[in-house]
Each structure stands twice: as C-alpha cells, then as structure tokens.
Amino acid sequence: MSRVGLRLLSAIPTLFGVVVVTFLLTRVLPGDPAVFFASNPAMSAADIAAVRETLGLDQPLYQQFLIYLGNLAQGDLGRSIATGQPVAAEFARRLPASAELTCLAFLLAVSVAVPLGLAAALRPGSLVDHAVRLIVTLGVSMPTFVTGLLMIYVFYVLAGVVPEPIGRLDPFLFEPARVTGFLTIDALLAGDRQILAAALHQMLLPAATMALFALAPLTRMTRAAMIATLGSEFIRTARAAGLSRGRIVVVYALRNALLPVVTTMGMVFSYMLGANVLVERVFSWPGIGAFAIDSIVNLDYAPLQGFMLIMAALFIAVNLVVDIVSAIIDPRVGH
Amino acid sequence: MTHPVHPVRQGGLRRALRGNPLNLFALALFALLCFAAAFGPLLVPHDPLATDAAAALQPPSARHWFGTDQIGRDLFSRVVVATRLDLLIALGAVSLSLVAGSALGAIIGYWGGVLDTVVSRLVDVLMAFPLFVLAMALVAALGNSVINVVYATAIVNLPFYIRLARSEVRPRRALGYVEAARAGGSGDWRILLRHLIPNIAAPLVIQASVNLGWAVLNAAALSFLGLGVRPPTPEWGIMVAEGARFIASGEWWIVTFPGLALMLAVLAFNLLGDALRDLLDPRLRR
Numbered sequence: 249m250s251r252v253g254l255r256l257l258s259a260i261p262t263l264f265g266v267v268v269v270t271f272l273l274t275r276v277l278p279g280d281p282a283v284f285f286a287s288n289p290a291m292s293a294a295d296i297a298a299v300r301e302t303l304g305l306d307q308p309l310y311q312q313f314l315i316y317l318g319n320l321a322q323g324d325l326g327r328s329i330a331t332g333q334p335v336a337a338e339f340a341r342r343l344p345a346s347a348e349l350t351c352l353a354f355l356l357a358v359s360v361a362v363p364l365g366l367a368a369a370l371r372p373g374s375l376v377d378h379a380v381r382l383i384v385t386l387g388v389s390m391p392t393f394v395t396g397l398l399m400i401y402v403f404y405v406l407a408g409v410v411p412e413p414i415g416r417l418d419p420f421l422f423e424p425a426r427v428t429g430f431l432t433i434d435a436l437l438a439g440d441r442q443i444l445a446a447a448l449h450q451m452l453l454p455a456a457t458m459a460l461f462a463l464a465p466l467t468r469m470t471r472a473a474m475i476a477t478l479g480s481e482f483i484r485t486a487r488a489a490g491l492s493r494g495r496i497v498v499v500y501a502l503r504n505a506l507l508p509v510v511t512t513m514g515m516v517f518s519y520m521l522g523a524n525v526l527v528e529r530v531f532s533w534p535g536i537g538a539f540a541i542d543s544i545v546n547l548d549y550a551p552l553q554g555f556m557l558i559m560a561a562l563f564i565a566v567n568l569v570v571d572i573v574s575a576i577i578d579p580r581v582g583h
Numbered sequence: 584m585t586h587p588v589h590p591v592r593q594g595g596l597r598r599a600l601r602g603n604p605l606n607l608f609a610l611a612l613f614a615l616l617c618f619a620a621a622f623g624p625l626l627v628p629h630d631p632l633a634t635d636a637a638a639a640l641q642p643p644s645a646r647h648w649f650g651t652d653q654i655g656r657d658l659f660s661r662v663v664v665a666t667r668l669d670l671l672i673a674l675g676a677v678s679l680s681l682v683a684g685s686a687l688g689a690i691i692g693y694w695g696g697v698l699d700t701v702v703s704r705l706v707d708v709l710m711a712f713p714l715f716v717l718a719m720a721l722v723a724a725l726g727n728s729v730i731n732v733v734y735a736t737a738i739v740n741l742p743f744y745i746r747l748a749r750s751e752v753r754p755r756r757a758l759g760y761v762e763a764a765r766a767g768g769s770g771d772w773r774i775l776l777r778h779l780i781p782n783i784a785a786p787l788v789i790q791a792s793v794n795l796g797w798a799v800l801n802a803a804a805l806s807f808l809g810l811g812v813r814p815p816t817p818e819w820g821i822m823v824a825e826g827a828r829f830i831a832s833g834e835w836w837i838v839t840f841p842g843l844a845l846m847l848a849v850l851a852f853n854l855l856g857d858a859l860r861d862l863l864d865p866r867l868r869r
Contacts, residue, residue: 265708273724385605389850391800393807394842397827401835413831522715526804530827540716541808544723552720559716 255571259564266560267320271313274553325557326550330543335554339536343558344429345416346528346535350520352451353458358513361463365470365509370497372475380467387464392523396457396530403453410453411446414532421446454531461523462516469512473505480504507578514570518563609854616848619666629657631664631817640834650836652825658836661817662844668818669848672729673798676736681791683737684744689783691745692752693775703749706742714739718801722810732811736801740794747790751783785863792859796852803845819845 297306307315319326325335368380403410411418416431423431424438432451435444477483478501486496525537532538536555543551624631629647635655643650649658691699709717721735752775755761764774803820806812814821819841826837 261704262707262711265704266711269708269712270720273720385850385853389796389846389853391803391807391823391842391845391849393804393827394823394838394845397823397830397838398835398842401830401833401838405831405833405835518713522713525715525719526807529808540719544719545809552723556712556716556720559713560711563713564711 252572252575255568259568262564263561266557266564267317268313270553270556270560271316273556274549275309275312320557325554328543328551329548330546330551335550338539338551339554339558341429342534342536342539345533346524346537348430348432349451349454349527349533349535350458350517350524353455353462353520354513354517356455357459357462357466357516360459361466362470362509364463365467366474366497366502368467368471369474369478377471380471384464384467387460387467390460392457392461393526393530395460396454396527399453399457400530411450413453413530415534416450417443417447418450454527454533457530458520458523458527462520465512465516465519466509470505470509473508474501477501477505503577507574510573510577511570514566517566521559521562605854606858609851609858612847612851613855616666616670616851619663620670621667623663623666627657627660627663629660631656631661632815633657640829640837642834643836649840650834652822652837653829656815658822658840661822662819662840665817665819665822665841666844666848668729668812668816669799669803669820669845672733672736672802673795673852675733676740676798676802677791677794679733679737680740680744680794681787684741685748685780685783685787687741688745688748689752689775689780692749693756693771693779695753699749702745706745709739710742715801715804718805719808719810722805727810727813729812732802732805735805736798739801740798743790743794744787747786748783751786752779755779755782789856789860789863793853793856795856796849799845799852800849819848 323336325339327333328335328338331338364380364383368377371377400413404413417423421443424434424440424443427434427437431447432444435441435447478497483496483501486500491500524535525541527533528535528537529541536558540552540555542548543555633656635651638647638651638655639653641647641651641655647657647659649662652658652661687702691702712720718735718739721738722731725731725734761774761778764778769777802811803818803823806818806820807824809824812818812821814825822841823838823845826834826839826841830838
C-alpha cells in the first residue's frame, strides 16, 4: 500500500508542472480576449479596460498565476467568454458524454483485440496471423476522422442501419432523468429500455470509429506478449507436466502475458482521449473535445485551459491505475 | 544497452524486401508519393484552385477522375498537389525533433547535473498531456499557421527523442573509446560530436522513421479541425473537412480520395519505418 501512496505522491510535481505549462500556453495565445469584445463597435476603450480588469489581464504574469492557482484550489476554472458559464460547470455537463463514448470504445477495442492477438499468437505464421497483421497495419494507418466519415457513408447513407450521426440521442426522444450523465446508465436506472437501445445505437458508430484506431496497438502487443510467454521455460515445464493446452494458455500464459498488455491499454486509453476531439467533431458529439475546439476558435482562454488540465489529469490518473493494476497482476513489479 | 553501431549488412536491403512483399509495396508507394510531391503541380490536368460553379459536386468521371468539390474544383489535381505540402510538414517536423531532441538529450545525458534534472522534469510534464491535445493547444498558442503546425508537431515529439538520446549516451560516458578519446586530448564537445553522437544515431533514426507516419496523420488531423493550413490551399486534412459536410447527402468522393491519399501515405511510412527498424536493429528481429 505504501508503494501506491508513493506513486500517488510522485504524480504531484508532474501535476504542478502541468498547471504551469497550461497557464503559460494559454497566456501566450494570440489575440487578447478583451480585444475580442472590442470587435463589438458598441464597446468603448473604457469597457475594454474594464473587461481586462475583470479577467485579471492587467496584472503582472506571476500575480495572474497566483490568482489562477488560488481559483484552481477552489475548483474554479474561470468563466467561458463564449457561453458566459463557469467552465467547471460546462465541463461537468459535457464530460459524461465524452467519458461514456470513450469507455464503450475502449471495451469494444479490448474485447476484439485480445482474442485476435491470442488467435494470432497461437498459430504464428498461419493465415490467421497474416490476416491479423494486415488488419493491424491498416488500423494504425487509418486517420480517425476519415474512417468515421466513411463509416457514416456506408452505415448511414448506404445501408441506413444507424440513426443520423448527430449528437447523443434522437431529438424526438426525451433524455432520462440525469443521475450519472451516462445516458445508458441513466436509462437503465429509469428502467427505460427504449432510450437505452436508442443511446447505444447512436453511440455504435462513433465508438466503433474510435475502437478501430485502438485495435492495432492492443492486438500487436497481445500477440507479441503471448508468443514470448508461450516460448518461455515455465510453459515448457507445464507442458511436460502434462497440463491441458487450454489450461496452459488461459491460466498460465495469458496471465503472464497480461502485464505488457495492461501497459499498452493505458497508452491506448490516453490515445483515445486525444482522438476524442476528432471523433466528436465528426459525429457532432456534445463532449469536452468539441467544446475545446470551439474555444480555440473563439480565443476563449478559460475552457482551453480547463480542457488541457482535465486531459492531463485524466492521463496521469490512467497511468497511475495502470501502475497499480500492474503491481496486482505481477507481484514482481511491486518489489 | 551498450552496443556498437550496427552496420547494414551486405544484402540486408535485398533480404528485407524479399522477406516481406509488403515492403516492396511500401517502397513503390513511397516512390509514387515522392514523384507526386516533386512533379505533381506540373503534371495535374487542372488548376487545383480554379473553381467552376457549373461543374460543382460531380462524381468521378473521365474528365474529373476523382470528381469535383462543392465549388467545382478538380479533386484529382487537388489531391496530387497536396502531397508536397503534407509531406513537407511531416518531414520538417520529424527532422526538427530528431535534431533538437537528439542534441538536447545527448547533452543532458553527457553532463547530467542540474540541467539534466530540469530538462527531464520538463519532459515528464510534456508527456503528461495526450499528444494530440498538446499539439492542438500549441498551434492555438503559437498562432494558426502552417509553420506553427510544424513546430507543434516537432515539440510534441521532442520528449521521445530527448529520452532516447539521453538513455543511449549515459552508459557510454565511461566506455573505453570515450576514455581513450579523452586521454588523447579530445574535449567534451569533440567527444560528444565525433564519438558519441555517431554511435547513438541508429536508434534515433529508427525512431524518426517510425515517427513519420504519425507526423503526417497529426498534421492532417490538425488541419481537419481548422488549425494550421488555411483554405483554399490544397491539403488532405482540409479537403476531408470540406467533404465532411457533404457525406450525409451522399457525395462520398470529396472525403474518400483525400482520405485515401492520406491513409496510403501513412501506411507507406509505417511499413517503411518498420522495415528500416528491422534492417538497422537486428536485436528487434523476430
């Protein structure tokens, strides 16, 4: 347990660095948000000065940073210029949409990639192995936004098997009472099967797009790790001891091969956080990535800052979880 | 991790090509891309910027091989002409991070000390952001232009080169040939430039070649979001973004052809990167 505590502590300097970098980056953004308002001819120079003052832009940089830190400590991420709402509230409203999509995509990717990698590893050099290699190589070369658009064309325009790829739910359906913000879970809690099905249906295409992208590294790593483990001495011993093939593969080899796979999962999950932005753009998904893009276009500091912080914090959290899970799977890592 | 420079073995290239027919395909693709980048603008049948309202949104035909977009521009010409810009951005970004990252990593690895600590911490912080998110924010911060896409892509990749160069230089500091050079009167910089850098070049070049495909993808994704390259410049990412508005009404060709070009370019770079890695680094051969 103390190791977990130490690992948690070691994330703090990085987190602080993230805050500094985020702050500096958004301060050097071109264009002064006060001037953004000045494009409105009704505003006088005094109004602009007032805006600068309320945003704290008239203070020296280090003071701005201290104010920023103080606000951050109170959970205040500032206010969005474009929507006029507190950034923290905006993100709280949008984060579930992104999280739900990313989690489903991740589950989809893992449940396809691990069996695929296993199949390839059990028969290296076979037709299955070559097919897997081809899929994997194509997968890493596919730009997420292109795959997404092509899938829309094939499954929505041509086949008509998915709903219109805009947003999380058909506009004619009512959202379930908001508990978690995850439409699927909220629909389950409300006992509304129709909404659950509709939400899943709507999520299928964007999730598949994201999963496709994650398939390659996961499959590749599962295959490599399994091949390495199956060739090791303890597997030979197990085989010599007459254990069944199924038992060797599942109980002994898979568990040992899992470690690098879990590490890759962490990497893949953080890839997906980045890819989110593109997928949300393609499918008009009302998540945090789409919001961040809008704020870049509007030179809106606070939401972009908040977005980078949330992303980095998630990223650090994922790495922490991976480390902890690795220690559980493999006792050697813990010592 | 102390190993000498790996000489490319006799016939290694030929063997790599024969061993894997995909590599030959990748090489052909790469040649095609280079050809399009070099001579494309001279050879295309139409002006990539010329609009023709009467011929808007036409599907592929004998006159317009890839069809036309919403203002009647010839997509084939645009896709071919875009090759140069897309490849230059990726190449520029990767060479920048290769040179700057290796230099910085080698320096902090050789001298260590406070500089090492500071740079290593900074690298940790940069790596705490998802790559694409950081690239987005950097372009926004530096200013929305093509050269800033190059810088952003380079900066985002810098940590990998710094770490690699640092970890390759460190164990070599006390090796015999470095000691010998020092005894022979070579200064630190001379040892670094003449003896250490050439010895760590192979893994860094491998990293760069594997990185190229990602750089192409990253740049195109940024311009897809409206960052960097501005319309009407022909560029694959922008063309896909423009076509996205028409996909739901069935005009598939505007997205498909630039998307395909992008995919093939990334595929070629990824395959060649893997092939080069196998060729230069026998340790990784499986």
